[in-house]
Structures are given as structure tokens and as C-alpha cells.
Amino acid sequence: MSGVTDDGTPVAVLPLEYCGTCDRCLAGETAQCRTAMAHMYGLASDGGMADTMVVREDTVVPLPDGLDVRDASLVEPLAVALHAANRAGLRGGQRVAVIGAGSIGLLCAAIARDFGCDVAIAARHPAQYAAAEALGASLGPGGAYDVVFEAAGSATAFAQASDLCDRGGTIALVSTSWRPVSISFMAAQLKEVTLVPAIVYGHCHGDREFDTAAQILARHPEIPSAVITHRFPLDDAADAFRVAADRAAGAIKVVLEP
Numbered sequence: 001m002s003g004v005t006d007d008g009t010p011v012a013v014l015p016l017e018y019c020g021t022c023d024r025c026l027a028g029e030t031a032q033c034r035t036a037m038a039h040m041y042g043l044a045s046d047g048g049m050a051d052t053m054v055v056r057e058d059t060v061v062p063l064p065d066g067l068d069v070r071d072a073s074l075v076e077p078l079a080v081a082l083h084a085a086n087r088a089g090l091r092g093g094q095r096v097a098v099i100g101a102g103s104i105g106l107l108c109a110a111i112a113r114d115f116g117c118d119v120a121i122a123a124r125h126p127a128q129y130a131a132a133e134a135l136g137a138s139l140g141p142g143g144a145y146d147v148v149f150e151a152a153g154s155a156t157a158f159a160q161a162s163d164l165c166d167r168g169g170t171i172a173l174v175s176t177s178w179r180p181v182s183i184s185f186m187a188a189q190l191k192e193v194t195l196v197p198a199i200v201y202g203h204c205h206g207d208r209e210f211d212t213a214a215q216i217l218a219r220h221p222e223i224p225s226a227v228i229t230h231r232f233p234l235d236d237a238a239d240a241f242r243v244a245a246d247r248a249a250g251a252i253k254v255v256l257e258p
């Protein structure tokens with residue numbers, strides 16, 4: 001979520017409260033803070049869909065110049081993609097594949113492009129093809145890749161990620177699947193692929209990834225124009241959810257605006 005404070009400052013809200021004092025926080029691994037998930041806005045307490053919500057002051061992040069508050073709800077999912085890239089040790093010049101072209105998959109592609117990587121993405125729907133191309137990614141990955149982002153959350157996607165990952169490469173598991181998924185270890189095992197699960201965002205080299213994601217988004221106006229396919233006023237929220245549920249009809253990211 002994003003908005004404007006009483007003094008007119010445009011901000012995005014980081015929906016996790018790190019404690020800053022547990023062993024994981026002190027180790028710099030704030031995504032693994034032992035109490036953060038118990039304080040996640042929108043899951044453990046009211047979030048952006050509530051009439052009002054109370055947030056800790058340090059979760060209110062002023063936007064960098066160049067980032068429109070209307071686009072700033074993308075800071076959060078972009079931070080998810082950035083955290084997965086950092087966890088995977090992504091470096092410029094690497095060959096990257098992304099499996100799945102929902103908003104998280106597309107934002108992983110956008111992050112990899114910002115890092116200076118060639119990116120190919122597996123997409124399903126025409127709106128996703130157009131968004132991938134607008135982000136500078138090619139379609140239809142083939143061959144061997146240094147880093148593969150699995151952003152679909154299915155057994156088929158994991159098998160495809162294993163096939164596409166080069167020997168000694170890395171698969172970043174960034175999808176969320178609430179149900180168990182049956183996968184074969186064999187392709188990943190034979191190539192000694194490193195599997196890197198990633199959840200939310202934290203710090204990398206002392207920088208808060210949410211802040212870095214806001215800076216990246218400010219540098220790349222093509223990201224919101226590619227990924228935000230629909231905008232609705234709050235009064236039409238029911239329509240917004242109906243559209244957001246229909247990927248085949250062209251929805252990627254749907255934004256509600258006051």
C-alpha cells in the first residue's frame with residue numbers, strides 16, 4: 001500500500017515489523033526475524049483493505065524522487081523479487097530464466113534486468129507476453145541458465161526450473177504454494193543445483209531491501225506501466241477483485257485508488 005502523510009509526503013508502507021533485537025535480526029537476517037510474521041500487516045493485523053490501520057513509524061517509507069505514489073504499491077512485491085535475487089546471489093551478466101509471469105515473476109525479471117542480466121521468461125497469457133517484452137525480457141526460455149526463478153508454485157514449474165538450470169546453478173523458490181506440491185529431486189540433484197527459498201524481504205549488506213526496491217522502481221518507470229494493468233476506485237473494489245482473479249482476461253496487477 002502507498003499513500004500520502006498529513007504533511008504531504010508520499011510514502012509506501014513496509015508491512016512487516018522486524019524486532020531488531022532477536023538473534024536473526026542481529027545477524028542481519030531480518031526476513032527471518034523470530035517475531036516479524038506475527039506482526040505482518042494484512043495477515044496478523046489489519047492491512048491496506050481496512051478503513052484504518054496503525055503502523056509502526058519506521059515502516060512508513062518516504063518515496064524517492066521520480067516514484068509516483070500511484071505506482072508505489074509495487075514497492076512491496078518488487079522487494080520480494082529483490083530479496084529472492086539477493087538470496088540467490090544474483091550478479092550482473094548472469095543468464096536468468098523465470099518460470100511464471102504473474103506479478104512476482106515479472107518483477108523478478110525486472111530486478112534481473114536492473115542487475116544487468118539477460119532474462120527469458122515462461123509466460124502463459126498475451127498480457128504477460130506484452131509485459132515481459134516491455135521489461136526487456138525474452139519469451140520462451142531454452143538452454144541452460146545460471147539462475148532460475150521459480151514463480152509459479154507447481155510441480156510442472158519446478159520440473160521446468162530444474163531442466164533449465166545449468167550445472168551448479170541456482171533455483172530461487174519465490175512462489176507461494178499453500179498446498180503441498182509433489183516434485184522430483186532427480187534433475188536438480190544430478191546437476192547439484194542450489195535451491196534457495198525466499199520469503200518477504202529484509203536487509204542486504206546493511207541496506208533495507210524495501211528501500212532499495214523503492215529506488216529501483218523510481219529508476220524504471222517501465223515497470224509500473226508494464227505490470228499495472230488495471231486501476232479501480234475504492235467504490236468498485238468488487239469489480240477490481242473479479243478482474244484480478246482473471247489472468248486470461250489480461251489482469252496482472254490491479255490497483256485500488258481512493
Ligand SMILES: [Zn+2]
Pocket residue numbers: 018019020021022023024025026032033034035036
Ligand atoms: Zn527480530
